[in-house]
Amino acid sequence: MSFTFNTTKSIVNAPNSSLNLAQYCENLNMTKVLLVTDPGIVKLGLHLNMLANLEASSLDYVLFSEVEVDPPMAVIENALAFAKQHQIDGVVGLGGGSSLDTAKLIAALTQSSQTLEQVFGVDKLLHSRLPLIQIPTTAGTGSEVTPISIVTTGEAMKMGIVSSVLLPDIALLDASLTVNLPPHITAATGIDAMVHAIEAYTSNIKKNPYSDMLAIEALKLMSKNIQQAVHQGSDLQARANMMLGATMAGQAFANAPVAAVHALAYPLGGHYHIPHGLSNSLVLPHVLKFNAPAAAPLYAQLADIIIPNIASTLTTAEEKTAAFIQYLEDLIINLNLPNRLASLDIPQSALTMLAKDALKQERLLVNNPRPMNEADILAIYHAAF
Ligand SMILES: NC(=O)c1ccc[n+]([C@@H]2O[C@H](COP(=O)([O-])OP(=O)(O)OC[C@H]3O[C@@H](n4cnc5c(N)ncnc54)[C@H](O)[C@@H]3O)[C@@H](O)[C@H]2O)c1
Ligand SMILES: [Fe+2]
Numbered sequence: 001m002s003f004t005f006n007t008t009k010s011i012v013n014a015p016n017s018s019l020n021l022a023q024y025c026e027n028l029n030m031t032k033v034l035l036v037t038d039p040g041i042v043k044l045g046l047h048l049n050m051l052a053n054l055e056a057s058s059l060d061y062v063l064f065s066e067v068e069v070d071p072p073m074a075v076i077e078n079a080l081a082f083a084k085q086h087q088i089d090g091v092v093g094l095g096g097g098s099s100l101d102t103a104k105l106i107a108a109l110t111q112s113s114q115t116l117e118q119v120f121g122v123d124k125l126l127h128s129r130l131p132l133i134q135i136p137t138t139a140g141t142g143s144e145v146t147p148i149s150i151v152t153t154g155e156a157m158k159m160g161i162v163s164s165v166l167l168p169d170i171a172l173l174d175a176s177l178t179v180n181l182p183p184h185i186t187a188a189t190g191i192d193a194m195v196h197a198i199e200a201y202t203s204n205i206k207k208n209p210y211s212d213m214l215a216i217e218a219l220k221l222m223s224k225n226i227q228q229a230v231h232q233g234s235d236l237q238a239r240a241n242m243m244l245g246a247t248m249a250g251q252a253f254a255n256a257p258v259a260a261v262h263a264l265a266y267p268l269g270g271h272y273h274i275p276h277g278l279s280n281s282l283v284l285p286h287v288l289k290f291n292a293p294a295a296a297p298l299y300a301q302l303a304d305i306i307i308p309n310i311a312s313t314l315t316t317a318e319e320k321t322a323a324f325i326q327y328l329e330d331l332i333i334n335l336n337l338p339n340r341l342a343s344l345d346i347p348q349s350a351l352t353m354l355a356k357d358a359l360k361q362e363r364l365l366v367n368n369p370r371p372m373n374e375a376d377i378l379a380i381y382h383a384a385f
Contacts, residue, residue: 003208007251008134008145010170013244018135018174021050021092022057026127028131028169030090032060034083036103038067046137046177047094062086064106067099070269070276072152072246075117076105083110090131093168095278096189097141099151100134104166107132116151122363125163132168138179139222139229139242140189140277142196142250144171156270160363166256173247175240183230186242187335188277190226193246194219194328195280198257198288200252200300202295202369211256214248216305221245223306223331259368261287263361264380267354268368272346281337282344285329286383288321294370296321303327341385351381 012024025033033054037047042065054061065164068075076352083091083106091110095104108129109116119125143149145168149161178186197215201207222245228238261284268279292299300320303311307327314320332339342348355378357364365372372380 001208003206003253003255005208005210005255006147006164008168011145011173012170013173015174015176015240017172018177019049019053021133021172022059024133024170024172025054025059025090025092026057028090028133030131032062032086032088033090034086034088034105034106035061035063035092035094036079037063037065037099038069038346039065041065041095041099044180050094062088067095067102069098070150070152070158070273070332071098071102072265073116074229076102078114079106080109088130091133091322093132093134094137096136096138096369097143097150100136100141100143101151103134104132104143104149104168105151105161108165110162119161119163120153120159122162124161125165127165130194131164133170133172134168135174135177136243136246138181138185138189139178139239139246140192142193142246144168144173144251145247145250146254152270153372156267157357158266158270171247173243175236175243178239178243179234179236181233181240183233183336186233186239187226187230187337188241188275188281190222190229190246190277190353191281191284191332191335191337192277193242193249194222194226195284196249196253196258197222198302199367200249200256202298203253203256203259203367204369205367207256211252214252215256218245218248218252219302219306221248226331227334229272257364257366257367258292262370263364263368264358264377265285266361267357268341268346270357271350271354272344274344278337281332282339282341283380284332284383285325288325288328289383290372290380291342291368291370292318292321292325292378298369299324332340341381350385351378351385354381362367
């Protein structure tokens with residue numbers, strides 16, 4: 001079997017590791033650091049210890065804290081102008097996927113002759129980037145170990161920039177930053193990460209032994225800890241297990257890409273500003289039911305790992321697959337996530353438009369274990385309605 005596996009060079013998994021940020025910056029020869037984050041993080045003061053640590057060092061630093069959720073192009077362009085103006089030579093992303101994705105693009109484009117518009121798609125970045133450290137504050141996207149940035153273009157479309165240039169140098173996994181993450185964000189971002197592992201494990205083209213190993217370990221960790229992290233958010237061990245699981249799932253899907261769950265989720269985020277993890281959660285059981293005829297052997301393997309007590313009483317792959325999907329449906333309810341499109345003020349009349357939009361996510365749909373056409377997508381949205 002031929003495959004390539006790439007990941008972030010250094011992964012530091014230690015509570016409070018962000019308190020030594022300056023040391024990590026110096027190790028990468030940064031002298032003027034741009035810290036990229038969003039107003040929610042600033043309001044919570046999650047960045048303050050890091051700024052104090054930079055202040056006490058010999059490094060210069062500037063802060064850009066205007067990242068918006070599902071970052072639109074204008075936000076990235078503002079951040080780029082800010083970075084150029086301040087002549088920074090290193091970037092630190094702090095936050096959820098929105099801040100980390102923005103940080104990646106700043107690192108890639110600050111010293112480049114290319115504009116943001118020129119780099120959408122796969123392998124379009126022509127130049128090397130500035131040193132880049134990523135500090136996730138959600139256990140979700142895995143952006144700290146993926147070669148991907150997602151940007152909202154125009155009114156409602158989400159587009160990817162995919163390039164090995166975007167793989168960060170260091171991922172600092174400091175779970176203490178997530179203990180105050182509210183239950184609904186913990187739940188949605190946690191389901192996003194579990195979907196990364198599930199879709200990597202069934203990815204049609206690039207699935208490989210490394211991505212499988214990481215997806216399985218990620219699902220073990222997250223299925224055991226997601227309920228505790230949501231309902232007992234101060235449990236640092238549960239938080240740390242979720243963070244490590246989300247990063248492992250990120251490593252898996254960075255190499256065995258996600259598929260139809262994400263393809264159908266993106267239009268919900270684009271048109272209705274439904275958070276990324278929640279939009280995944282809304283379509284997840286229905287996409288898996290559609291995929292079951294093709295993917296049952298793999299879903300059955302995941303059932304054996306995640307719900308061994310139930311799976312051991314079942315014999316066929318179809319039975320185990322049904323139990324796996326039921327487990328996920330029950331989990332979504334247990335985490336208090338809404339599970340109907342109708343409950344989010346999406347009109348039924350919009351489903352046709354959403355299906356047309358989802359079909360445009362060819363980059364993702366090619367990875368689905370079962371081919372999906374526009375009529376299939378529409379039927380899935382109706383099932384999720
Ligand atoms: N690069 C990738 O590989 C990849 C993969 C999947 C999704 N994404 C993208 O990532 C984005 C979603 O990222 P996300 O789900 O991590 O959320 P996010 O970055 O959009 O943040 C959501 C909200 O959570 C808040 N928040 C973050 N950390 C917090 C904390 N510790 N405590 C309290 N509040 C906190 C933020 O302030 C924000 O208001 C989307 O744009 C999505 O398309 C990227
Ligand atoms: Fe995702």
